[in-house]
Every structure is written in C-alpha cells, then in structure tokens.
Amino acid sequence: MPDIIPIPAFNDNYIWILHDQQYAVVVDPGDAAPARAYLDAHQLQLAAILCTHRHHDHVDGICELAQLYNAPVYGPSNEIIPGRTQPVSEGDAVQIAELGLELTVLDIPGHTRGHIAYLFSLPGKRGVFCGDTLFGCGCGRLFDGTITQLFRSLQRLASLPDDTLVYCAHEYTEANIRFALTCEPHNPELQQRRIDARALRATGRPTLPSTIALEKATNPFLRYSVPEIVRKIEIDTGHPLPLNDALAVFTALREERNHFH
Secondary structure (H helix, E strand, O other): OOEEEEEEEOOOEEEEEEEOOOEEEEEOOOOHHHHHHHHHHOOOEEEEEEOOOOOHHHHOOHHHHHHHHOOOEEEEOOOOOOOOOEEEOOOOEEEEHHHOEEEEEEEOOOOOOOOEEEEEEEOOEEEEEEEOOEEOOEEOOOOOOOHHHHHHHHHHHHOOOOOOEEEEOEOOHHHHHHHHHHHOOOOHHHHHHHHHHHHHHHOOOOOOOEEHHHHHHHOHHHOOOOHHHHHHHHHHHOOOOOOOOHHHHHHHHHHHHHOOO
C-alpha cells in the first residue's frame, strides 16, 4: 500500500507525497526544493502533481517539478494554476495508472472560489487532500470565496465517513486548538487533543492527518450547533442566536478566529 508522507515547507506548510517506493504523486508543492530532495533521496519517479487551489504557497514549485519529471499537473478548472495540464472539477476522476490509484475531485469553494479536494480510497485507508479548506481543529480564511460557500464546503467534508483521513496543508493545529478551547472549554475530547498535539509537536512530529471523526468531535467550525459554542457567540456579539441558525454562528466563529492571537 502506498505511503503518504508530509514534507515540511516554508514556516508551516506540508507538501504531501504519496508513493509506492517507485512512483510518487506530489500534492500542493509550493516549493520544489523539498519535494525534489525527497523524490531524489528515495529514487522516486514523479507520476503526477495535484493542486488544490491557486495560492503561491501551493503552486510555486509546480513548473519546476513538472518540467524536471515530465509530470502531468492536475488543478482546479476555475483557477489559474501555473503549469496545469489537466483542469478538473466536481466529480472528475484522476487516474494515476503507475500507482493503480483513482482520486475523485470535490468542489469545496470558500477559501478561494475554485478550491477543490481529492478524495481517495486505498485498502484499509481512505482520505482527502483538502488543501486550506479544513484544518486540524480549524478552517481556512476567506479570500475570494463567500462565507456560505465555506460553510457548505465544510459541511460536505464533515459528511465523509468518520474514518476518512484529513490531509490538510498547514500545521495550524495547536493554534486552532487554543481558539477552540475558548469556544468549548469543557469538551474532554478537545482537551485530550491539546495534550496529544503538544506531545507530537514536542518531538517534531506532525499533528496530521487527523480524521473526520476527530474534527467533528473537536473542531468548532463543525460544531456550530453545540449549545456551549452558541452561548459564547451570543455573549461575544451581545445578541441571542437561535440554535438552528447555523450559518450565523459559523460566520461569527470565523470572524472571531480572524482576530484571535
């Protein structure tokens, strides 16, 4: 079964590399150098590059890698992606013949208007490369998408099977947990997640991938109907919110996260 390895880049990015000891797929290579170093060190042939959205820290290494390894580049059809050879969108299947791998494209706009994810299933493992839409215990900021798009995209990801592994593109988990604890301080699973994340980072290990089940249990952006979180928003905004106004709670949470340090 292929391995999926996080390659650190910049301050807190991960470039994901999926490989079977011979062929590899690289996801969101914002910097070619660390991806090249890993591919060369393990004598891997690059079969494809996958991109989730247009931001520089996800695309700036694409052209160098594509030219060096003569690899196809898959990316969202609704965004300008340098070096893209295969535009893809909702429902498209990405076939990586060298790895016997098929990934399904999901449209998950919000962070950007054309943001996509790649869903895959391997023997005993399924996962999603979700870029900057869903983070460990958090979610992406809005750039040119809308809050409603982001809300619906996160709902869609939350509807995936609980054991789906979440391969997001930044190591933001500890900071996100700090915010989540201001929203829901009495959540025991969230308290345990803080302990686990600290232990991982103390030894230089990533907090990712997480799972959809863990995100649903701890991520405030998937828990906007929890009374404790709704009450916090009511206190912070100074007016009551009906429990069923999920979008209003979500919107207020995203705004508070924008200003949380």
